[in-house]
Amino acid sequence: xxxxxxxxxxxxxPSNDCxxxxxxxxxxxxxxFSQPIDDIERSFFQYRCQGELAGLGYRIRMNxxxxxxxxxxxxxxxxxxxxxxxxxxKAIFYGAPVDFSNIPQSLVDSYSPIVQVDYRRKSLQxxxxxxxxxxxxxxxxxxxxxxxxLLKIALYRYQIDCFFPDIIITTSEYSFTSSVLTMLCxxxxxxxxxxMHGEKLFYIRDSxxxxxxxxxxxxxxxxxxxDLRAESTQFVVEIPPIWKQLNSGNTHNIEKTIDYTxxxxxxxxxxxxxxxxxxxxLQRAGYSVAMRPHPVYSKNSDIVSIFNGIIIEDNNAxxxxxxxxxxxxxxxxxxTVLTQALANNVxxxxxxxxxxxxxxxxxxxxxxxxNKTHSLLSDVLLDVQGKENSRGKxx
Numbered sequence: 001x002x003x004x005x006x007x008x009x010x011x012x013x014p015s016n017d018c019x020x021x022x023x024x025x026x027x028x029x030x031x032x033f034s035q036p037i038d039d040i041e042r043s044f045f046q047y048r049c050q051g052e053l054a055g056l057g058y059r060i061r062m063n064x065x066x067x068x069x070x071x072x073x074x075x076x077x078x079x080x081x082x083x084x085x086x087x088x089x090k091a092i093f094y095g096a097p098v099d100f101s102n103i104p105q106s107l108v109d110s111y112s113p114i115v116q117v118d119y120r121r122k123s124l125q126x127x128x129x130x131x132x133x134x135x136x137x138x139x140x141x142x143x144x145x146x147x148x149x150l151l152k153i154a155l156y157r158y159q160i161d162c163f164f165p166d167i168i169i170t171t172s173e174y175s176f177t178s179s180v181l182t183m184l185c186x187x188x189x190x191x192x193x194x195x196m197h198g199e200k201l202f203y204i205r206d207s208x209x210x211x212x213x214x215x216x217x218x219x220x221x222x223x224x225x226x227d228l229r230a231e232s233t234q235f236v237v238e239i240p241p242i243w244k245q246l247n248s249g250n251t252h253n254i255e256k257t258i259d260y261t262x263x264x265x266x267x268x269x270x271x272x273x274x275x276x277x278x279x280x281x282l283q284r285a286g287y288s289v290a291m292r293p294h295p296v297y298s299k300n301s302d303i304v305s306i307f308n309g310i311i312i313e314d315n316n317a318x319x320x321x322x323x324x325x326x327x328x329x330x331x332x333x334x335x336t337v338l339t340q341a342l343a344n345n346v347x348x349x350x351x352x353x354x355x356x357x358x359x360x361x362x363x364x365x366x367x368x369x370x371n372k373t374h375s376l377l378s379d380v381l382l383d384v385q386g387k388e389n390s391r392g393k394x395x
Contacts, residue, residue, distance in 0.1 A: 094155075
């Protein structure tokens with residue numbers, strides 16, 4: 001599995017991001033599909049959307065590699081064996097540990113304790129292999145699709161036979177296997193529940209999916225997903241409990257020690273230098289500033305060399321909740337952090353300076369914070385310039 005992930009990452013095209021496609025192009029492609037007849041077709045349509053975003057060359061390479069890897073996994077994945085009943089759990093969580101705190105309180109109250117599972121072990125029953133072979137018959141030239149379905153079904157099968165759960169909670173609306181896995185859960189008398197994963201824009205990567213329930217943070221996201229042709233009756237609006245805890249102030253007593261904190265996403269070197277220049281300017285104006293690297297996209301060597309003289313938050317030493325609460329303003333182009341900050345009454349600043357074209361695109365991509373109370377980084381810098389000019393005249 002690790003080797004496969006490395007191959008996928010190596011073959012991903014750099015243009016495969018939400019800013020590379022106009023909303024009109026995405027909408028037209030989305031409309032080209034008929035209404036899905038079942039969950040397998042829902043997953044396949046989502047796979048097609050993601051393939052369109054990645055490009056023809058990517059699709060060809062991935063299908064060639066996946067053809068060989070499919071049969072290796074199909075042969076080597078062991079036959080499922082039911083484990084001892086003592087390991088049973090009402091609910092299991094299949095996702096990254098960092099996402100566990102986003103599980104809605106209503107689920108915690110109904111199914112606690114929720115067990116976080118090891119998502120590496122795999123097994124298959126004969127009926128699971130039949131599902132996968134049926135997928136191949138329907139889509140004989142889409143080997144990447146078949147391979148991913150095989151792997152995810154095998155991962156779920158192991159956990160189903162291990163824990164006998166009533167529900168499986170995940171954070172995978174972006175995965176084209178999600179609807180197939182909902183079908184698998186139904187066949188085993190299990191509810192498949194999704195918890196929204198990260199900030200969302202109008203991006204056909206997140207199209208067509210179906211869970212039994214999908215928890216979102218705001219009515220805005222429900223409408224967005226429905227327009228992306230996700231199944232319309234699955235959505236439940238509920239703010240993650242950790243956001244409520246922060247807002248209540250009962251579990252945190254953190255002093256405001258930073259005036260402005262910039263939260264990085266994926267940035268080019270040129271953009272990072274612009275962000276550094278902005279923070280340096282705020283620093284010269286007398287403000288305390290910090291920046292927080294992205295846990296996945298940021299390269300430590302680049303960050304250290306570019307942001308010399310700026311406080312660089314350690315993601316391991318300072319958790320994201322404390323980071324938000326200790327700053328007076330959060331800055332980013334778009335990030336879940338901004339939404340979380342709004343929920344906790346921390347002023348939000350959207351970066352319209354570093355890459356103004358991306359900022360313009362965010363309006364059309366239906367970024368939620370555009371319709372919430374926020375300031376613009378350009379206005380903050382105008383205020384700084386005004387203070388600089390005022391000090392110059394006084395001098």
